[in-house]
Amino acid sequence: MRPGPPEPSREWYARHMTQSSETGYDVIVLGAGPVGENIADRAVRGGLTAVLVEHELVGGECSYWACMPSKALLRPAEARRAARQVGGAGEAVTGPLDVPAVLARRDSFTSNWNDAGQVEWAEGAGISLIRGHGALTGVREVTVTAADGSTTVLTARHAVAIATGSGAAVPDIDGLRAARPWTSREATGARKVPGSLAIIGGGVVATEMATAYAGFGTKVTVLARSGLLSGMEPFAGELVAAALRELGATVLLGTATTRVTRTADGVEIRTGDGATITAEEVLVATGRTPRTSGIGLETAGLTPGDWITTDDTMRVPGSDWLYAAGDVTHRVLLTHQGKYQARAAGDVIAARAAGAPVSDAPWGTHVATADHRAVPQVVFTDPQVASVGLTAAAAREAGYRIRVVDYDLGRVAGASLHADGYTGTARMVVDEQREVVLGVTFAGPDVAELLQSATIAVVGEVPLARLWHAVPAYPTVSEIWLRLLETYGRPTR
Structure with missing residues (x-):
């Protein structure tokens, strides 16, 4: 038998169902992963009622099969290697990695593939949950088919949001x-x-x-x-x-x-x-493929199996009631960015329902502007890779006149203290016309924690002249910012 997480039984699902007798809600959300949860939460915070429809585990891919378990698998060996790169600590690290203990720790982060805690959170947040497979069957209408074959027809007074995510793509390779x-x-x-x-x-x-x-x-x-x-x-x-x-x-x-x-x-x-x-x-x-088959997209004039296009408020063009967020939109296939989209979607649904002003200009309250050119990402390899914004190649393709600044991370005092023989590289991509940062990439041990400062610089379009006054503490790896600015030179304005 191939190894894998235990699948909950129908009996387990029955014990953990939150099956409301209500069939009318302000917002219906298909998919109860982190994106769907955030849409529903923001809608409820805005004074609306919301229901999540989910046929697997509440908490979705990130909680049980992606972000959390993968990082739990990576961290123990990374910590062991890190200790061995520090003189005095390395000599104390003996023996092999305890792999069964690593797997057990991974299991704790997935709650052993039990979503009772996530269900409890939803209930506490005032969000209803219906177990089963949901599909659009009309305008603002979703039919849910439960594991026993019974169906429930739900109606939305304001919006239906699709947050069904993506699955692993299996390419057409002979025999695969x-x-x-x-x-x-x-x-x-x-x-x-x-x-x-x-x-x-x-x-x-x-x-x-x-x-x-x-x-x-x-x-x-x-x-x-x-x-x-x-x-x-x-x-x-x-x-x-x-x-x-x-x-x-x-x-x-x-x-x-x-x-x-x-x-x-x-x-x-x-x-x-x-x-x-x-x-x-x-x-x-x-790669990934959208989970949009079998959810009734044809009812809304969309093509089953395709990615769903939205505007920056996450609404499907041509509709005043259908929204989508997260992987399913193919804007950015990252959990944190999907949650960002979800916050915009939940807030704007509530605003539109109340007839309140909608802030949909770039960088407004109700739009996911950062999806386009200010996306942060960490690859938790060893060394880690952390990036935000445009690469040099993407910036040139977008028509910017740029200057690329590279610096050896190992030459920063904080890095040399962090690990003996620290190896890494930092790159800053600058728009020379405006003298603002378009993109930053760090590659090296533990660089993930440098990323938020870079994200703020890119999103805020902070002028280099002002960044000179953001003095990094000594001796930290963050001193890389000073080295990048010194390499670039004093800005002209």
Whole structure:
């Protein structure tokens, strides 16, 4: 049997259902992940009634199969490596990683795939919950089919919001689906660690899971047709590839997978150059696909299976009642950005329902402006990669006249204290015409905590002349800001 998280039984669902006799609400939200929860919460805070419709676990992908369990798998080995990079502490770190303890700690963060705590939160927030599969069946109408086949027809007085998220995409590779590959769910929910793991893909899931499993002692092979972290600054993928190899992983760049076969011992993978790779398991990490099939999109004139387009208030163009937020919109496939969209959506639904003013100009209260050019992201590899805003390539493509400033993070006093032999790079992309920061990327140990300062600089379009007065404390890694500004030089205005 393939390892994975335990699936709740129908009896468990029945015990944990919050099944209201009400069928009319101000807002109906399809999907009770963090995005759906935030839409409903903001609507209720705005004086409306809201119901969540969910057929899996309340809390969604992030809580049980993505953000939380993946970081719980990564952190113990990262902490062990970090200690070994500090003289005096490294000598005290002996023995191998306790993998069963890591998995048990992961289980605690997923609440053992039990969503009772999330259900309790929803009830406390005044949000109703109906278990089952929801689908649009009319204007402001949703039909929910429960596990026993019974149906409930819900009506919304003001809005229906779709927050059904995305699932792992499985590419059309010969034999791949028949080989029963792991997706991110199986990788983060594994009950035991395989001796060897092949990973198809080079993005965030691929690199994070390669880091985690290599840290467990698994023999990891990464097959990345387009390189690692290709949407980020080039040095980020290069540093991560080097670190994975140092952990013992094999990283094959520019390598296409042509066939996958499940064997008695695991899987056999054929590559475009004719090589054959064997492993106990294969993880597919090649992107996401929208969960929009079977939810009645055709009722609203949309195409089932497609991503849903919205305006910046998260409303579907041509409709005065249908909204969408999170992965399903394909704006930004990140939990924190989906929650940002959800806050805008819940607030604007409440404002429109009350006939209150709507602040929908760029950077207004009711819009998700940051989605376009100010998105923060952390890749929890080792070294970490933290970025916000535009890369140099994206800024040039957008027509900006830019200057790129790079600096060796290891030369900052705080970094040298943080870890012996600290290796990392920082890049600042500056709009030379306005002398504001368009984008920042950090790659190095524990750089995630540097990101919010960069995000504020980008979102606030803080002039470089003013940033000179934001003095970083000494000796911290944040002193990188001073070094970047010194390298750029004093602004002209």
